[in-house]
Amino acid sequence: MSREARAALFFLAPALFVLVLFFFIPVIAGFALSVTDFDLYAIGDIHNLRFVALRNYMTLLRSDIFWTAFVNTLYFSLIGGPLTVATSLLASLLVNAKAARFKALFRTIYFAPVVTTLVAVAIIFRFLYHGRFGMINRALDAIGLQGADWLGDPRWAMPAIILVAVWKNFGYNMIIFIAGLQNIPEELYEAARIDGAGAWKQFRHVTLPMLGPTFLFVGIVTAIGYLQLFAEPYVMTKGGPLNRTLSAVMLMYEEGFKWWRMGYAAAIAFLLFLVIAAATLLQMRMQERR
């Protein structure tokens, strides 16, 4: 082994040790766990553990609560994701506009929710959404509109949580979009103007296509994050009302760490991984086709 290779081994060792032992092996073990009936009895005595092949998956696919959690997670991601990305794009266009002043200040303000603690945010909004004394209903009241018990109403609970996610996360993508916008050469806009393109046409035919790779990155990161929805419903609704905000990760948490049905919970985690991988590949394919 060359001197450099030996040095490399030395420098890589600590990080790789941590990643292999505390990430890669658990991930593989997670799959192994999902084909066993690991539960409270197995924690007590490992001899109670049995191989059950795909039984956990079969049970899951036949259970109503799993489909509820699954559909809720998709609802949150498919509505909340695009809504967040659209808000981010709008914010980046405003902040990046040539005529805009105090750009740095607005950028900082819009970004602030990203660094705030999610649990604290969920608690703040829990009170803002309150049916009787929440500020949101009081504001609606002031302009003569009828509010609702946002988090207590099965129809409104998920939209309310989506709005929190948009507020919390749009600043992150906004920064990425600003970087993307600043990379578009000014000549392209000039050429479009010479061809007589107005503001909308320039946006449609120059800005949007040039932001393609940025959309891909933002879309993938947002999808991965949103499919792992957990803290918002855990703090704001406990998955209710009527399980309307129960997410896949929340179900996994409850099955695994509340009822200790870890084999079953591992199957949920693995199915979630498949969905995330599919969402990532799908977006990459869509980008290629364009």
Next chain:
Amino acid sequence: MKKVLLHAALIAGGLLTLFPLLWMLAASFMSNGEATTYPPHVLPHAATLEQYRQLFVRLNIGRAFFSSATIAIITTLFSLLFNSMAGYAFAKLRFRGRERMFGLLLAALVIPAQVGMLPLFLLMKSLGLVNTYWGVIIPSLASVFGIFLIRQFMLSIPQELLEAARIDGAGEWRIYWSVVLPLARPILATLAIFTFMTTWNDFMWPLIVLSDQSRYTLPVSLANLVGEHAQDVELMMAGSVVTVLPVLALFLFLQRYYIAGLMVGSVKG
């Protein structure tokens, strides 16, 4: 006219973004029940530190603050060392299988942490680390994102600098420690802020690993408190301020580094 509309939109967006945070701050200085009166108070009538006193004296939130700070600081220090060492190896040292190994690590970014969480918990249990700070810290001692961040930055350090040091007889550790690391200071600052904030804000893993209330981090404490104090708006807002303020302040002072890190992270995708 267009300029006025643009700024109206910017300001409206800013107010909507800031309102929840400002309301949190205002309500935290109100006395019991003031945040729920009708007509509503936006600002406290007579600002009081009553909620903070209750939080620190009766509910002992200081302990959760200590837990959060300890965990975040230790995680940050170790991950700086481990990730910078690995990032350095991937950027500057030649060895077989380097690109393949790095690509494999990057591909792992799509694997959600939850897939490994159940076995990780069992592993921690068998190591006797459940309900300890180390149980929270250890899985975050190195991260693919951190290694990536460091590597991207170190690629731009000229190879000649390292060769010159080698000719002068410097050992590999000396080269890394006294030649490369000082040059990498900006990206180390970025990684430090990232790691600190992520660890400070993390919720699910500490919730799983820590079972004893006296070891809870701030987010876990808050989520626990809101169950018992669902009606105590002002108290919960004070708790939120205590949790959010350190990271928000850190961001405001060091946002230059933080935003630079986001950009690097997004370049390669």
